[in-house]
Structure formats: structure tokens, C-alpha cells
Amino acid sequence: MKVRQLSIFMENRAGRLAEIMQSLGDAGINIxxxxxxxxxxxxxxxxxxxxxxxxxxVLRKAGHTVSLTDVVAVEVPDHPGGLASVxxxxxxxxxxxxxxxxxxEKATDKAVVIFRFEETEAALKVLAGARISVLPAxxxxxx
Amino acid sequence: MIFNKTFECMDxxxxxxxxxxxxxxxxxxxxxxxxxxxxxxxxHGVKPSDIHGIEDIVKxxxxxxxxxxxxxxxxLFAVPLREIVRVHASSGTTGKPxxxxxxxxxxxxxxxxxxxxxxxxxxxxxxxxxxxxxxxxFTGGLGLHYGGEKxxxxxxxxxxxxxxxxxxxxxxxxxxxxxCTPSYSLQIAEEAAADDxxxxxxxxxxxxxxxxxxxxxxxxxxxxxxxxxxxxxYGLSEVMGPGVASExxxxxxxxxxxxxxxxxxxxxxxxxxxxAGQKGELVYTCLTKRSTPxxxxxxxxxxxxxxxxxxxxxxxxxxxxxxxxxxxxxxxRGVNVFPSQIETVLMKVEGIEPHYVIVVDKTGALDxxxxxxxxxxxxxSDEIRKLEELRARIFEEMRxxxxxxxKITLVEPKTIxxxxxxxxxxxxxxxxx
Numbered sequence: 001m002k003v004r005q006l007s008i009f010m011e012n013r014a015g016r017l018a019e020i021m022q023s024l025g026d027a028g029i030n031i032x033x034x035x036x037x038x039x040x041x042x043x044x045x046x047x048x049x050x051x052x053x054x055x056x057x058v059l060r061k062a063g064h065t066v067s068l069t070d071v072v073a074v075e076v077p078d079h080p081g082g083l084a085s086v087x088x089x090x091x092x093x094x095x096x097x098x099x100x101x102x103x104x105e106k107a108t109d110k111a112v113v114i115f116r117f118e119e120t121e122a123a124l125k126v127l128a129g130a131r132i133s134v135l136p137a138x139x140x141x142x143x
Numbered sequence: 144m145i146f147n148k149t150f151e152c153m154d155x156x157x158x159x160x161x162x163x164x165x166x167x168x169x170x171x172x173x174x175x176x177x178x179x180x181x182x183x184x185x186x187h188g189v190k191p192s193d194i195h196g197i198e199d200i201v202k203x204x205x206x207x208x209x210x211x212x213x214x215x216x217x218x219l220f221a222v223p224l225r226e227i228v229r230v231h232a233s234s235g236t237t238g239k240p241x242x243x244x245x246x247x248x249x250x251x252x253x254x255x256x257x258x259x260x261x262x263x264x265x266x267x268x269x270x271x272x273x274x275x276x277x278x279x280x281f282t283g284g285l286g287l288h289y290g291g292e293k294x295x296x297x298x299x300x301x302x303x304x305x306x307x308x309x310x311x312x313x314x315x316x317x318x319x320x321x322x323c324t325p326s327y328s329l330q331i332a333e334e335a336a337a338d339d340x341x342x343x344x345x346x347x348x349x350x351x352x353x354x355x356x357x358x359x360x361x362x363x364x365x366x367x368x369x370x371x372x373x374x375x376x377y378g379l380s381e382v383m384g385p386g387v388a389s390e391x392x393x394x395x396x397x398x399x400x401x402x403x404x405x406x407x408x409x410x411x412x413x414x415x416x417x418x419a420g421q422k423g424e425l426v427y428t429c430l431t432k433r434s435t436p437x438x439x440x441x442x443x444x445x446x447x448x449x450x451x452x453x454x455x456x457x458x459x460x461x462x463x464x465x466x467x468x469x470x471x472x473x474x475x476r477g478v479n480v481f482p483s484q485i486e487t488v489l490m491k492v493e494g495i496e497p498h499y500v501i502v503v504d505k506t507g508a509l510d511x512x513x514x515x516x517x518x519x520x521x522x523x524s525d526e527i528r529k530l531e532e533l534r535a536r537i538f539e540e541m542r543x544x545x546x547x548x549x550k551i552t553l554v555e556p557k558t559i560x561x562x563x564x565x566x567x568x569x570x571x572x573x574x575x576x
Contacts, residue, residue: 005525007523007525009518009523009530009553009555010555011553011554011555037527038527039527039530039531041552041553042518042530042552042553042554044525044526044527044530046525063555063556063557064555064556065518065519065520065522065523065555065556066520066523067520067523067524067525069525098526099526116525
């Protein structure tokens, strides 16, 4: 159920993002979802890609600091209150969300949101208990 | 004002005799009371009885900063601790500071040479001296303080920082003499300008500036912005602190108070004395210091000595303004910083491979220290919070070891050139030439 996400350390300087995208593009890697967290002088680029291991190799070869992080892709009903219906059981179970970002594509008529939890296993249990749909990794990479 | 005509204007032949006599005594004290010196002199094949006059000083081995480290903290003392009444310390090349001690007599000698320094710039007992050097382990604050009192001036022990209050006291108390780092004087000028205060209306007359390298260009800037004659003063804690040498109002070289601190210029590679007037590494011997008869201390500062008589009437030799260093020590806001200290701190902070570069620059008048640290995969976290914590940890470690706030910037790997040698881990963008 866990999705492998690439996290890349980036200095905040012009053209850096474009360079990374170019090297992934040249290697034929598709970006499924991304988010960029930043501070005044550095940022972390988080990516879900079609071929994780290949992307990792490409980025390391290009000299980037990259790590793999387990995240969870959750299907969220695409109507008002949809996200709240996912977050409420998590909050009740005391599971903390480190960060989250929305997926560009939809698998069904539902939106897909990527979550990073403090404790992934505990979060998966809560989601299953609340009958919230979690997408398998293979589905996510191909979205 | 010549504070001590007897010694400052002494006939040169008589001075040399006095220096010879004092050197004999210093070497004897070192040999008899400091085990470090006894073995160093024995290894060098020199005995106190080989020293007849000051010309024999070249027979003696050098002392270095590493010797302070190896004998840390009190191994160079020639007197029992009960005779030591004060210690000061400056940065060592790694974690441990360089410690110096003072007997009552040393404190008095020190105050005397700083009173001479103040006299060199025209200070008298009628003056009001504002000491804006830091008070504490650093020798600047307390050194100038005791010297000011010895001179009989009214001393305002402001210490560093708190610029608005510095300016207020200058206005309200009628400060005539200011002692601080040259860059801090410009900081005062900037702050005054921002608050629309006309410094030219102050009674300020002389500034005694030292503890960091500066230039003639900076002097011109200071004298343009502040109503002072800017006097270059020199000293280092290993020798005593400030008051080793000072410019007079001629502003043409610094008079060395050589009845106490004997200067030599050597070739830093061979250790041999250079020809008269030539540039080289400045070496000092403490002829009268009771706590530590420091022998031929290699300052790593580059200077030269001028023996020509000075129109001011002092007969002492004058050392040229310091033009550089023979090692990689940086002076940042008056604080000595060695790249090796920074490396030690980075190694200590868990997981950091020391790929770093040190950037020193000025924002306005003040030096800024930036340490760029490469983020390796071991160090990297997917969470901003953890990276910020890492940065804060490095910042705190640096502040506690260097006594300086450094800007810590996390950079991508391989952004720092691997070919850079240790000395080139430093990018100094300040104007000092």
C-alpha cells in the first residue's frame, strides 16, 4: 500500500528545478505528482514517478541528494467535505500528517491525495478501519 | 603626550643594554621555572648562560600557538598559580582556547603600555575614554580599561555592542577617546547617520582601533565619518594583549614598546632574520612578563620594522601596519577564527562530512561569517523541520565555540569544489589587502 516517493534537496536558485526535470525527461521518466516545500534558501522537491529506481539512479548520477520516503495515496471523495472525511478518523486516532499534496490525475471519479504520516503503518490501519480507499503503489506509478 | 619619556625616548644604545639584561633574566626564568622551556632549550642546545646581550636572541628557539595548545591550560606559567591574578584567552586552532596569565606586576606592565598607547594618540588624564571593545576573556576591553585608568582618564566601560547607547553616552558624557575595532567605529557612524545624529558635533577626538586588520582606505573612511584621528594599535593576547605597539599622531608605523616586548622580523619559511626594513613574520619576546617569559613567539602576522627616528620624539622602532598572515587565521569582528575550528565543529555535529566553505563578507561595516555546508544523503531528511533543526544545531555549536553568530547555509552536494585546499575553503570578500 505504501508508495515510494523521491525527495530531493534543492538550493533555491534559478533553473534548478528545470535541470532536474530535464534529466528525468531525458531518461524517459514520467512525473505523476510533485510538491515543492521551501524555506528562504533551500527546498525539498517531492516526486512520484513512473520508474522509481531508474529515477533514483539518474538523479544520484547527476549529483543530487535524494532519499526515498514511504507515502500513502488516498482516494478522496471529490465533493465538499471529502478531505475532511479522510482526516477526521486520522485525527481521532491521533495519527499525525507530516505533509500532504494533491495528485494531478484521478484514478476514478475521486481525487488522489498523497500523505506522509509520522507513523505510516498506524495510518494505514486507521484508513482501512474507516473504509477509506488507499491506492496500491503500482496503480499510482501508472496514473 | 609621551606617557613615559624615560623609556619611550630612551637612547637606543641604552635601550639595547636594558633589553639584553631583561632577556637574560627572561630566559633564566623560563629555563628554571617552565619545564616546557627547559626541554625546548635543551633540545635546541642553548643554555641561559649563552645569552649575553639582546643580539643573542637569535640563538633561542621559537614558541608557537601550538605550544600553548600542547601545554594547555597553564603549562607555560613560570610562577605558581597563587601569583596569577587574572587569565585571558583567545581562540586556539581547534577546540581549546589559548590561555594567558597575568601576575599583579604583569597587569601593571600591561596598563603601563596601554597608557603609553593612549598617550601616543594624544590622550591625557583630562580625557574621557569610552571602551567599546568587549570585556571578558578577550583582552581588548579590560586591557584598555586598566590602561585608561593608569593614564588617569575617566573610563566608560561600555564593552561592545548596544550602539545606540554608545552614541548616547558619547553625547551625554562628552567622550573624547574611543577604543574599539575599526569596523565597529563605522557601525557607530552608520547608526548615528540613520538616527540623524551629527557625530561631528561630539567632543570625540581620537579613536584607538585594533584587534582586526584594516587599511588606509578604511582609515580615510573613518576619519571622514567620525571627528577622530584614527590610531592603529597592535597587540595579541599571547604576548600581553593590546598595547604592544601603537601609532603616534604621525600615523606612520606603530611604536613598539620594546623595553617590554622585543620585536623581530623573520623569514617565515627559514626562520632566519630578514634584512633591516624587509617584510616578514613578526616575532615577539616578552622581556618582562612574570607569568610567562614568552620567547620568540611567532605571531604569523606580516609586518616590517622601521628604525628611523620618528618626529614625535620616541626612539622605539616602528612596526608597519599588518598586511597579512602566514597562516589561515581569520579575524572576524575582532574574533580570531581558524578554519580548523569550524571543521572540528562540523565533524562533531553528527553525520556531517566536512564539505564546507567559509565565506567572509561585510554587510555595511560589520563582518559577516557564512558557513556553507553540503547536505549529504546521510544528513538529508525529507522534512523541512529536521533540516532546520540541523541548521540550528550547527549554528548553536558554532556560536558556542567561536563566540560568533555565523549564517549557516545548507547547499547541494558537489557545489563546493573538491579541488580546494584547506586554505581555499575560505572566501574572504572583505576589502582588506
